[in-house]
Amino acid sequence: MRIALAQLNVHIGNFQGNLEKMIAAIGTARDQGADIVCFPELVVCGYPPRDFLDFEDFIDLAETSIQKLAVHATDIAIIVGAPSRNPVIEGKDLYNSAFFLADGIIRHVQHKTLLPNYDVFDEYRYFEPAHQYQTVEFKGKKIALSICEDIWNVGNENPLYTVCPLDEMMSEEPDLIINLSASPFSYKQASERIKVIRANVERYNLPLFYVNHVGAQTELLFDGGSVVMGPQGRVFAEMPYFEESIQTFDLQEVMTGEGTGEQPKEKMALIHDGLVMGLKNYFHKLGFTKAILGLSGGIDSAVTAALAVRALGPENVSGILMPSTFSSDHSVDDARKLAKRLGISYEIIPIAPGYDTMLSVLQPYFGDKPFDVTEENLQARLRGMILMAFSNKFGPILLNTTNKSEMAVGYGTLYGDLCGGLSVLGDVYKTEVYALARYINKDEEVIPENSIVKPPSAELRPDQKDSDSLPDYGILDQILYQYIEGHQSPEDIIETGFDELLVRRVLRMVNINEFKRHQTAPVLRVSTKAFGMGRRMPIVGKYLA
């Protein structure tokens, strides 16, 4: 038996486009001699469809897609993920289902049992868990169908769930396991995934075919990396990251053969490729081609620009340099050098005229009150205003260049440098931004060395340095990581060797700045805990604040 895995980049709610893509993939699988072609979880509507699932009309469209796909299941069987209605009155209205289509009809449906409802996941918001488990027989083989999280409750020390759906199917003695996934990327995910697949393979002594989504849906990146593993726990094949792919595998070879094995998993390469895909897909799925951003000469805007160029092409990226009287000469030089190296167009628009006018407009009210954060923010907001004017007049999307460290402690101006339709680096700590810059420069110097080595500064007052108001990023990022990714208490963090006052100050900064993060752009998620939909905090909370 030959099994094709089709890791596709579908678009949420674009039923017609997704269907066409699947039909083309069925053709490819057929050409590859596949007996079965497997698509990811909820592929007909895209993942995550979120509250679109509350619309009956949306579910009707998904059902229609399944009917239309069944027509193509003639000389090939199709396994495909879609929402389906719960016919029972009690419980939630929907299931998250795997459809087995053969002979032109729906031959079998297996619903998902384990519904993730943590971090970025809200599946229990919509779906009833499966209460029935059955394998499906095809061409003499019994297949155990599972959906994403269904295989993630094996061998954990602290399982979230009380059921193990594959355990329930083993009495039927299946020959293989197929898993349809939509498993969001983080730079740790590909390794975790393989561990979990191996735990299943070893528990059941069966081969496992795992097909994953690829592509970005707003903030969530899906890396593909579909896996075929033989019953000995060896990776037979790991499909490409961050690109569509359709590959067919012979079950007999998987049972005994060596295959091509795993791909390399270098953290910065994964983050780099993930962000490039995230940028590309955000623009493409919204129907945009052009990006604009402010270039300060600093590292964050340089890395953002470099990633945008790789995603969209230099002809589609433009930069605006907006020096103030507090900008150092090297800022403009570094930014100009970057723009030239990237081959992007740029303009230099000093903010002094706007700044001077606004100061004089405000002078009657501010009197001789001293220069403070007001005037700093005014500069940042003038830059935001200029960038948004270009965005409105010429149509590019403004990219936000804030990094995760700044986003965490609220080191940024709301409606100023926090403007933008997409936050590219909002899940990348400052120290990781440097590593990403080095990665980008690995073959040739794209990002000017000076942008990497100079002390970071917002340049909003004379001789300002980030280190005037923030701890060294090397220290700050470690504290933030323990708190944000690790959910550690202040005491836990202090115990790892950091100054008590500093730790309490940093955690307080994180918590009192929730109001800023509430109003920022969606953040491309690359870590296990990104700001945005996966981290839900009260704004008026008093905890550690």
Next chain:
Amino acid sequence: MRIALAQLNVHIGNFQGNLEKMIAAIGTARDQGADIVCFPELVVCGYPPRDFLDFEDFIDLAETSIQKLAVHATDIAIIVGAPSRNPVIEGKDLYNSAFFLADGIIRHVQHKTLLPNYDVFDEYRYFEPAHQYQTVEFKGKKIALSICEDIWNVGNENPLYTVCPLDEMMSEEPDLIINLSASPFSYKQASERIKVIRANVERYNLPLFYVNHVGAQTELLFDGGSVVMGPQGRVFAEMPYFEESIQTFDLQEVMTGEGTGEQPKEKMALIHDGLVMGLKNYFHKLGFTKAILGLSGGIDSAVTAALAVRALGPENVSGILMPSTFSSDHSVDDARKLAKRLGISYEIIPIAPGYDTMLSVLQPYFGDKPFDVTEENLQARLRGMILMAFSNKFGPILLNTTNKSEMAVGYGTLYGDLCGGLSVLGDVYKTEVYALARYINKDEEVIPENSIVKPPSAELRPDQKDSDSLPDYGILDQILYQYIEGHQSPEDIIETGFDELLVRRVLRMVNINEFKRHQTAPVLRVSTKAFGMGRRMPIVGKYLA
């Protein structure tokens, strides 16, 4: 037996403050001769604590609060909601629990069974449902303890759940039901709540004591309105809306007496009082006293200002009038008249200097491209910039004045009039804003009649009217309500008598403007479906877009 219900306004994460408030309430209940005092769901930490629940340290603090409260349970029993740890390895780490404290110790714990996970609720994100049900006996009475949603699965036509926790307790023949709630306000909620309480009372033929949170936690309003219902299904007492209250009831009287009955439930009065409380609590819980807002002479800013004055006092509210060359004379007159009537300070700051400067700064790049949305947005952003400069220099929070109709169709400028720390009217449709203005004016004309009767206009280009780009609000709001609150399909809405092209255009406007709503302030929730945490939509979605 005498039972006290303490509907308190606690603060998320403020364990010490919440504990002090509860200890004071225990004293009051004792003075009222209560045998038992009941507090709302999760009262020790505030509701909803959201992802603070992921921190072990936060749970430790909640446990400590319960221990400290138990000390006070000597001559009075205490029923109190708090998170508790799940001692079993399998399943989620926490329960949402009701603690029964008596004789200085924890006498009994009943966990919540039905965990709402729709709209604004995420309880299945954190909590394991109860699998055990037991009443607790005190002074010869058996009490069935339940938590909020536990009583909401009775007699529904389409129940979300497959279990009914009170059914499970009835074999023990309890004498009364107590429910600890944190049930967010909408203008329909108080009526719904009484229907549900009655359905329980009638099913079990038992009296029910329902104690609810009061106060606002960021966007969520809790209206209190705790209910005591006798076994005949009569409301014995309904406690005040939108204020703290501690009242003690005699069980025997509740069984047979008439009581004081229900409160009036007039939609505009509820919305008005809810928004005033929401404003007051947002400021108070963040430690702020002063608000600022832009006054355009239009209805939205007028209503927002009037509500802010009622919440914070006229001495704490100030307005900025920022006319442009497109502003009509009456705009400034109406705004000035409003400010004088409200007794708030105001400044008039024309935006022409900033606007002219920015036009000349941008002229070399824009050339002779025609006036378009860019120049409109520029004006809105200059106003946002001026308001934020005042906010930064003097410390008030900027109030956002956008209404729900505008928020829905994206009729507003990101980083312009969409600025602000809190959206006061973002869940109030334009037609409801008019009704609210009339309600505010019911005793005397506070909001100038001209602001109510003149055609709405953004005044961002000559002779502009909202009706140039939007359908009449009377029609628009009906379409929006069917789509947003009702989840109706385009076909359903067209069938109710609206033009097909118009319906499709409006729904498309809603869906393609998700990116704007992603970046706006938290919206005080007064309806059954508000923008924000209760409505989760993909930004790149292609459905109806």
